[in-house]
Amino acid sequence: xxxxQSTLNTLLSRINLEQIAVATIVFAVGLLVGYLLRILVHxxxxxxxxxxxxxxxxxxxxxxxxxxxxxxxxxxMGINVSGLILAGGILGIILGFALQSIVSNLxxxxxxxxxxxxxxxxxxxxxxxAGTVVxxxxxxxxxxxxxxxxxxxxxxxxxxxxxxNITAKPVRRLEFTLGIAYKEDAEKAYNVLREVVEKxxxxxxxxxxEIYVEELADSSVNIKVRVWVPVREWMNVRKELLxxxxxxxxxAGIEIPFPQRDIWLRSPVKxxxxxxxxxxES
Amino acid sequence: xxxxxGELKDKIEITTQQQQKTVITIAKNNNKVIYTRKTGNMExxxxxxxxxxxxxxxxxxxVFYPDISKQYTEYILIKLRxxxxxxxxxxxxxxxxxxxxIGVTVSNGEKQYFIDLVFCNNMKLALYGSxxxxxxxxxxxxxxxxxxxxxxxxxPGLSIVELGLSNRLNEWVTISKILxxxxxxxxxxxxxxxxxxxxxxxxxxxxxxxxxxxxxSISCVNAVEALKPHTAKLPVIKHKTSMPWGY
Numbered sequence: 001x002x003x004x005q006s007t008l009n010t011l012l013s014r015i016n017l018e019q020i021a022v023a024t025i026v027f028a029v030g031l032l033v034g035y036l037l038r039i040l041v042h043x044x045x046x047x048x049x050x051x052x053x054x055x056x057x058x059x060x061x062x063x064x065x066x067x068x069x070x071x072x073x074x075x076x077m078g079i080n081v082s083g084l085i086l087a088g089g090i091l092g093i094i095l096g097f098a099l100q101s102i103v104s105n106l107x108x109x110x111x112x113x114x115x116x117x118x119x120x121x122x123x124x125x126x127x128x129x130a131g132t133v134v135x136x137x138x139x140x141x142x143x144x145x146x147x148x149x150x151x152x153x154x155x156x157x158x159x160x161x162x163x164x165n166i167t168a169k170p171v172r173r174l175e176f177t178l179g180i181a182y183k184e185d186a187e188k189a190y191n192v193l194r195e196v197v198e199k200x201x202x203x204x205x206x207x208x209x210e211i212y213v214e215e216l217a218d219s220s221v222n223i224k225v226r227v228w229v230p231v232r233e234w235m236n237v238r239k240e241l242l243x244x245x246x247x248x249x250x251x252a253g254i255e256i257p258f259p260q261r262d263i264w265l266r267s268p269v270k271x272x273x274x275x276x277x278x279x280x281e282s
Numbered sequence: 283x284x285x286x287x288g289e290l291k292d293k294i295e296i297t298t299q300q301q302q303k304t305v306i307t308i309a310k311n312n313n314k315v316i317y318t319r320k321t322g323n324m325e326x327x328x329x330x331x332x333x334x335x336x337x338x339x340x341x342x343x344x345v346f347y348p349d350i351s352k353q354y355t356e357y358i359l360i361k362l363r364x365x366x367x368x369x370x371x372x373x374x375x376x377x378x379x380x381x382x383x384i385g386v387t388v389s390n391g392e393k394q395y396f397i398d399l400v401f402c403n404n405m406k407l408a409l410y411g412s413x414x415x416x417x418x419x420x421x422x423x424x425x426x427x428x429x430x431x432x433x434x435x436x437x438p439g440l441s442i443v444e445l446g447l448s449n450r451l452n453e454w455v456t457i458s459k460i461l462x463x464x465x466x467x468x469x470x471x472x473x474x475x476x477x478x479x480x481x482x483x484x485x486x487x488x489x490x491x492x493x494x495x496x497x498x499s500i501s502c503v504n505a506v507e508a509l510k511p512h513t514a515k516l517p518v519i520k521h522k523t524s525m526p527w528g529y
Contacts, residue, residue: 169413170413171409201405206409207409230418
């Protein structure tokens, strides 16, 4: 396409060098203001926010300022920006729909940061998945399961789920139910169990352990043992203590019964031994 | 045969508070030491390489479990078997005990290194405070007395603590528990004996809900300052802690 002389002259006549200079200055000021605000936001928020959120906020501030000043500069140059803004709005809506889940995860990540239901290193259970929190980033939370499998949970799901933080407090209670036979001496069993609990170094003295008969069940007298342990050791104590309680009962000759049922028959039952049956048949 | 804290020459027999016997022996060669400890049926051996190795026994606050590498807590909760009552605006000097175990260190000059820990007490922990915001402390039941000589018994497992009890309130206070931070305290021992003592603690009831615990400096007169395991050292030594009342 060739541009004839008259068209070129028309275009050149429309350009006002003064407007261009002012627009350039406005844009440059915008860049400077954006840069300064970016540093300010980053330095302020880094004190109480994770680095990734602070950095993201600083960048967002910078780009918003630059876009605002760019639109102002275009306006100064006499370019009608209403169409641009409209197009930008429509693009924003389209992007909003397309990036809905990403934005949702992002916002959830920020809210999770503020609420702080857990921190890296905590043992948590989210949506039935339990493990140690390895990383909380802007889009997702990563948990290392007890089986060594890394689980990535989107922040939106974490935010809307019930979260059990197992290690949020320094101590945790463990419960065991041990059934002893009705014929056994319950007081002897109580003393045996108490001795095991008191000897264990990681069972806390305070809050005090509780041992009591919880239920007179169908086949056994159920004794409940409740102890408090340091939260970081609860799994180790659980494994060790249950074993020691069982062993102590066995060593003391206290029977842990199987479920059993006594059956009473209305009419007498005739029992035929094989020898008798042979005689009957002959 | 050696006796008490200090340098171990060849062999030592330790009988703990629970009457459990431990025998430690060392065999020195040119450039190594073979360390053996027998407690009950358990026997451990360690080979220590180096020339002019010195093996030393010294008291360590009983906050390590299951070995010297893991400090469970920095607090000891002293539960007084008989609570003590202090009149308004009065002070009292008393003595009590804190649990210690025996740390075994090796050195070839200046640097000392912990290689073993002999438990002299049954480890027990307790929560001081509420489940929501309490802290886990080593639990120790102790008698309190105004006569220091009561604790001159020559048995490992305990260190003597001098207590200054002060009541700044205008009402009587009853003290039954004292929570102390062992990282802010020092331990001294008298070589060739099982006597250990700590820096003085001053317990001051300042409000109806709070007490201050101040840790005084200690000069080990006719005694040696015990080395702290590296895990028990803090970059900033606290000279004062607070404890809430009512638990």
